[in-house]
Amino acid sequence: LAAAQAVLITTPPDAHGCPALRALTPLAGDAWPDWIGYVSSTAIYGDRAGGWxxxxxxxxxxxLEGARRARVERDWLDGAQGMGLTLQVFRLPGFYGPGRSVLDRLRAGTARLVRKPGQVFNRIHVDDVVSGLFASMDRPRPGGVYNLTDDEPTAADIVTAWAAERLGLPHPPEVDWTDPEVSEAMRRFYLDSKRVSNARAKAELGWRPRYPSYREGLEAIIRGDELEDLR
Structure with missing residues (x-):
């Protein structure tokens, strides 16, 4: 820690709080770096019935996972304030990128067109997460809390249908969000319906997502895959 200029905490919370906070606190003394980031989740907002x-x-x-995230955010923010540390919190929605997107599930034949009327949520390309973190390092603000999301919250079935058409594949089978085919991890995304604002990150950090919607983000992954195939 004494040699680090920045520390990013990505460990998920457990029943006792944040494993990283427990591990680092006894070691740190007064050698904390100039920038500390804690990665949280937009799940802490719960359901907004489609609102912002x-x-x-x-x-x-x-x-339970969202509640634990909220608790750990408070632990980090309170601890940092007490020690005079420059801690920022970043609330992320589901993120995607090369090797981790609906494109991979469509190609593997495991994707499903999951429908839940009125349901909407954000997502973010992993490159935009990284650029948001670096923007914060350039403009650190102790106690800053930021949503890093795309500009266009969209229902998952719309994204899946668009991706299938772009790949020239048939739409995958339709299932209800409560169907056993939908994994427990995926089902958690359908518990909440909300639109998450990224206005603060834009205003305070000067950050803009390179991929403001799923279309630009997935298109970039497809182009990368096509270039890889040519090689």
Missing amino acids: AFEGDPLNAAT
Whole structure:
């Protein structure tokens, strides 16, 4: 830690809080770096019935994982304030990128067109997560909390249908979000319906997502795959 200029905490919380906070606190002394980032989740907002969620809103997580994230955010923010540390919190939706997207599931034949009327949520390309973190390192603000999301919250079935058409594949089978074919991890995304604002990150960090919607993000992955095939 004494040699680090920045530390990013990505460990998920457990029943006792944040494993990284427990591990680092006894070792740190006064050798904390100039920038500390904690990666949290937009799941802490809970359901907004399709409405917008902002950083200053009350938290109402609908899942145990979301509730644990909210608790650990408080632990980090309170601890950092007490020690005078420059800690920032980044709330992420589901993220995607090369090797981790609906494109891979479509090609593997495991994708499903999951429908839940009225349901909508954000997502973000992994490159935009990284650029948001570096933007914060350039403009650190102690206690800053930021949503890093795309600009266009969209229902998952719309994204899946668009991706299938772009790949020239048939639409995958339709299933209800409660169907056993939908994994427990995926089903958690359908518990909440909300639009998450990224306005604060844009205003305070000067950040803009390179891929403002799923279309630009998935298109970039497809182009990368095509270049790889040519090689």
